[in-house]
Structures are given as C-alpha cells and as structure tokens.
Amino acid sequence: MLIRSMAPRVIVADEIGNEKDIEAINYAVCSGSKGIFTAHGSNMLDITLNPIIKDLISMNVIERIIFLDENKKGSIKEIYYLDKKNKEYVLNKEFI
Numbered sequence: 001m002l003i004r005s006m007a008p009r010v011i012v013a014d015e016i017g018n019e020k021d022i023e024a025i026n027y028a029v030c031s032g033s034k035g036i037f038t039a040h041g042s043n044m045l046d047i048t049l050n051p052i053i054k055d056l057i058s059m060n061v062i063e064r065i066i067f068l069d070e071n072k073k074g075s076i077k078e079i080y081y082l083d084k085k086n087k088e089y090v091l092n093k094e095f096i
Contacts, residue, residue: 003031012036022056029061043067044080044089060087 002008011028013021016037028035041047047065048054056062060082069077080089 003028003033007031008033010034010036014038015040016056017050017052019052022052025056026059026061037062041067042070043078057089060084065089 003011008028011033013025013035014037016022016025016039025035025037039047039050039053041050041053044065048057057065063082065080066076067078069075076095079092079095081092082088083090
C-alpha cells in the first residue's frame, strides 16, 4: 500500500531474508523505487547459498552488493556491481 500511495524514491529494510521480503522488494523496484537492504553474509558464496537472497540476486534487481569488513567496524571490504550486459556480479577492483 505504501508503494502505491506514497511512491517513495528510496526504501530501506534491515535484515531481509524471507519470501515476503523478496516479493515486497521486487514489487517496489518494479514500481520505480530504489532500495537499500541488509542481509547476513560474509562473501558472495554465502549470500548465493541463501535460497531467499539467491532468488533476489537472480532477478538482477540488485545493482551493488557491499560487504563490510568484520575486522574493521564500519569499513567496506568489497563491492560487487551488476554487469547488466552479462547479467553477473563483478568485483569492483578499483575499490580494492
């Protein structure tokens, strides 16, 4: 209802991880909203092994995946971006 009535530019959700979250995110993105979402995982393998998050990734609606450094609080370890042409996530080597 919020997406239809308020038409937000950006939505934020913490700890996504169930099917209803994925449905809501897909609806919001297809409606033109951008999003910032958090989920647990320390690398690409971790999140692609999560069946719920894997579904969201396979829909190619996530533009960037950012992993935080577990050893340095608040620091970024890696950034992956969606190569839309090849439909795959690529490590941003300029960041490293």
